[in-house]
Amino acid sequence: MIPLAVPNLEGREREYLNRCIDTTFISSVGEYVNKLEELTAQKTDAKYGVATSAGTTGLHAALVGCGVEEGEIVIIPTFTFIATANAVAHCKAIPWLIDIDSSNWCMSAQNLEEELSRKVKMIDGKVIHKDSGRRVAAIMPVYTLGEIPDMEKIGEIARKYNLPLVADAAAAVGAEYKGIKIGKLADLTVLSFNGNKTVTAGGGGMVLGNKEELMKNIKHITTTARVTSEYDHDMVGYNYRMTNVQAAIGCAQMERMEKLVDRKRKIRSYYNKEFRKIEGISLFPENSNVRSACWFSGLVLDKGGIEIVRELCASLRVKGIESRSFWKPVHLQKPYMNSIKADSLERAEHLWDKIITLPCSTNISNSELEQVVNAVKEVIN
Ligand SMILES: Cc1ncc(COP(=O)(O)O)c(C=O)c1O
Numbered sequence: 001m002i003p004l005a006v007p008n009l010e011g012r013e014r015e016y017l018n019r020c021i022d023t024t025f026i027s028s029v030g031e032y033v034n035k036l037e038e039l040t041a042q043k044t045d046a047k048y049g050v051a052t053s054a055g056t057t058g059l060h061a062a063l064v065g066c067g068v069e070e071g072e073i074v075i076i077p078t079f080t081f082i083a084t085a086n087a088v089a090h091c092k093a094i095p096w097l098i099d100i101d102s103s104n105w106c107m108s109a110q111n112l113e114e115e116l117s118r119k120v121k122m123i124d125g126k127v128i129h130k131d132s133g134r135r136v137a138a139i140m141p142v143y144t145l146g147e148i149p150d151m152e153k154i155g156e157i158a159r160k161y162n163l164p165l166v167a168d169a170a171a172a173v174g175a176e177y178k179g180i181k182i183g184k185l186a187d188l189t190v191l192s193f194n195g196n197k198t199v200t201a202g203g204g205g206m207v208l209g210n211k212e213e214l215m216k217n218i219k220h221i222t223t224t225a226r227v228t229s230e231y232d233h234d235m236v237g238y239n240y241r242m243t244n245v246q247a248a249i250g251c252a253q254m255e256r257m258e259k260l261v262d263r264k265r266k267i268r269s270y271y272n273k274e275f276r277k278i279e280g281i282s283l284f285p286e287n288s289n290v291r292s293a294c295w296f297s298g299l300v301l302d303k304g305g306i307e308i309v310r311e312l313c314a315s316l317r318v319k320g321i322e323s324r325s326f327w328k329p330v331h332l333q334k335p336y337m338n339s340i341k342a343d344s345l346e347r348a349e350h351l352w353d354k355i356i357t358l359p360c361s362t363n364i365s366n367s368e369l370e371q372v373v374n375a376v377k378e379v380i381n
Helices: 013-023 031-044 055-065 082-090 109-119 151-161 212-222 244-254 257-275 306-318 346-352 366-380
Strands: 048-052 073-077 094-098 120-123 126-129 136-139 166-168 188-192 205-209 226-228 297-301 355-358
Touching: 013 244, 031 048, 031 188, 031 205, 031 244, 048 055, 048 212, 055 082, 055 166, 055 188, 055 205, 055 212, 073 082, 073 109, 082 094, 082 166, 094 109, 109 120, 109 151, 126 136, 136 151, 205 212, 244 257, 257 297, 257 366, 297 306, 306 355, 306 366
Parallel strands: 073 094, 073 136, 166 188
Antiparallel strands: 048 205, 120 126, 188 205, 297 355
């Protein structure tokens, strides 16, 4: 079976893990945690990084750090992995779901602007959602698959309403928008190092940012809000720390980030080149102003439906190829049916059940890629 996405552990992972054992630093402090924070910040052009136990916990800490409170609203795109919405729910806040831009599968800046201009009013400098009376507390765009939305426009909107911008960049390490690396595009930017990510730590995440005080606060929130080493704590904090063992793997991976992302980009361009020739298939996004991190690649059926996607995946499995459907929008998920929604979410609804993700591990061989394309051609025919 050619797997969908497995880690590439061809660097110094084993050496660094051995060092954790030799030094007994296997828990939540250690040289690799610090090194991973520095290396990730440097490679994404952020000033500071705070390592976390997962991308989801990083997102939660980022929202708490930006002052999101119970009963408030956080704006997110509906087309995302459920963890984006869960991070909002973990603040006891409510997601406001925005449609996507079909060209990059990310939050539509235009839809965001329309929704805000019609549905909020300003009271004492606060952004209040007219229907619910709730405060809008943050905007959280998602860098879907390592694509980047129109951050120029989204940044303008965030400044106009004075709302913090937290980017869910879970799979976007290595991406650039108009030549700007992801660490500079939002107030806070959150990565995931989950096992299926291009750069993994087995599990883990990272909050990136440029404001010293804010980042100190994020560190505080994620480390049980400890004030001194004498068990003195000044708020309800979280134990969201990354272990040195995770960070050891993360460092070995991050050292090779450029190479790993480059391979992902080559896989995307190979699939797109081959699938462009097949009728009935559309391609994963290609945008000239974004250097996508191309986390996953695959194809989009022109006419789909989840049943057809399932059938195709089953046929590919018979041919020894693992493939999968992709994110079901948040507004169609049981826990979030009653979220606040944009008037139309039709672009996300039209897209999601036509996507098939295909094998795209960074260590996949060219002949395996060819095998995948041939199998897809046979199955589609
Ligand atoms: C868009 C997005 N947000 C958040 C997450 C959550 O990251 P983690 O699994 O590290 O908690 C993921 C993970 O796949 C993701 O794709």
